[in-house]
Amino acid sequence: MTAITLNGRPHVVPEEATVVDLVAETVGRSLGPDGAPLDGGRLGVAVAVDAAVVPRSRWRRTPVAEGQAVEIITAVQGG
Amino acid sequence: MTVPHPDLGHGPNRDRNHDPDHGPTPDPLVLDGTELSSRLIMGTGGLSSLHTLEQALEASGTELTTVALRRYAPGQGDSLFALLERNDIRILPNTAGCYTARDALLTAELGREALETDWVKLEVIADEDTLLPDVVELLDATEQLVARGFTVFAYTSDDPAVARRLEDLGAAAVMPLGAPIGTGLGILNPHNIELIASRASVPVVLDAGIGTASEAALAMELGCDAVLLASAVTRAQDPVAMATAMRHAVAAGRLAARAGRIPARRHAHASSPMAGRIDTDAPDAGAADVPRGDWAPVGERP
Numbered sequence: 473m474t475a476i477t478l479n480g481r482p483h484v485v486p487e488e489a490t491v492v493d494l495v496a497e498t499v500g501r502s503l504g505p506d507g508a509p510l511d512g513g514r515l516g517v518a519v520a521v522d523a524a525v526v527p528r529s530r531w532r533r534t535p536v537a538e539g540q541a542v543e544i545i546t547a548v549q550g551g
Numbered sequence: 552m553t554v555p556h557p558d559l560g561h562g563p564n565r566d567r568n569h570d571p572d573h574g575p576t577p578d579p580l581v582l583d584g585t586e587l588s589s590r591l592i593m594g595t596g597g598l599s600s601l602h603t604l605e606q607a608l609e610a611s612g613t614e615l616t617t618v619a620l621r622r623y624a625p626g627q628g629d630s631l632f633a634l635l636e637r638n639d640i641r642i643l644p645n646t647a648g649c650y651t652a653r654d655a656l657l658t659a660e661l662g663r664e665a666l667e668t669d670w671v672k673l674e675v676i677a678d679e680d681t682l683l684p685d686v687v688e689l690l691d692a693t694e695q696l697v698a699r700g701f702t703v704f705a706y707t708s709d710d711p712a713v714a715r716r717l718e719d720l721g722a723a724a725v726m727p728l729g730a731p732i733g734t735g736l737g738i739l740n741p742h743n744i745e746l747i748a749s750r751a752s753v754p755v756v757l758d759a760g761i762g763t764a765s766e767a768a769l770a771m772e773l774g775c776d777a778v779l780l781a782s783a784v785t786r787a788q789d790p791v792a793m794a795t796a797m798r799h800a801v802a803a804g805r806l807a808a809r810a811g812r813i814p815a816r817r818h819a820h821a822s823s824p825m826a827g828r829i830d831t832d833a834p835d836a837g838a839a840d841v842p843r844g845d846w847a848p849v850g851e852r853p
Binding site for chain 2: 479480498499500514515516517518519520523525527528543544545546547548549550551
């Protein structure tokens, strides 16, 4: 298992998990290889790993490594 | 001065929902090449009920709303996103809560990735008591975001010099505050707002401070291209009614600004003719008997 920080809290993911796995688990939707939801809707989330944005196109190729800080953000009411 | 005259032949024709017989609105707000028929931009914060928010947004007639970007919490984000999509309202992600250009850049990048838009409402705040813009960080962030291909809507102070600098750096719109966020104090420096609007070659959006409808109308009368507000509606006792009021106020202010208002004058100016008045019993009540004010006539004032 790999220990990371997800949205400010300790979290563990399976070995060899990638960002797309972590996003799918977090939002509770199945995602295709390109990161798009298989239900056809829009996802509306973005990911930063250690304060650097990981574009959706790279989610599948980006492994989640021990000790990383991952932020998964979305639109909320504001402004 | 010649005032450009909108095509008013169709009457109140901004309402695409209730006025389907008439063509496209003649006076669109153009932001980064995108035409919007509503000049009211709404924030979405401040209402706990998404149902009321949806009703208020619909009543406001807005076609563009701001959202904030925060950590995903299960069951929270999806519904707002879906609400805006089904109402065909464009999303303008903001960088609220950022205190540095560095934070704002990361937030803007996340917004672009999550919401698939290059538009960003750039907010860089100096401190949490005033929520006033930190213009040094703001100018820095604007320059960097423009270089990265963002369309920057810069929330700024009511300083005309800063507004000019933002425009020079490539901001797509300049958004001076009327008063600090959430205060409802209205437009504290109308002179500055008018100056910013008169000198800008990009759209000027009055952002923050609006408390009630007359203040939104004033912003438009001062020459602003649009008004952005949230709390005035979402924290009103009746948000839907206030949203309706704001919709009309912004439209009224825009029409008034383009209609060429009369100059203010100190003396009354009768709108009924003096000639042809009925006779009274005084056959020759001379003009000299008419009481007059003691102010110098308009035009001869010091």
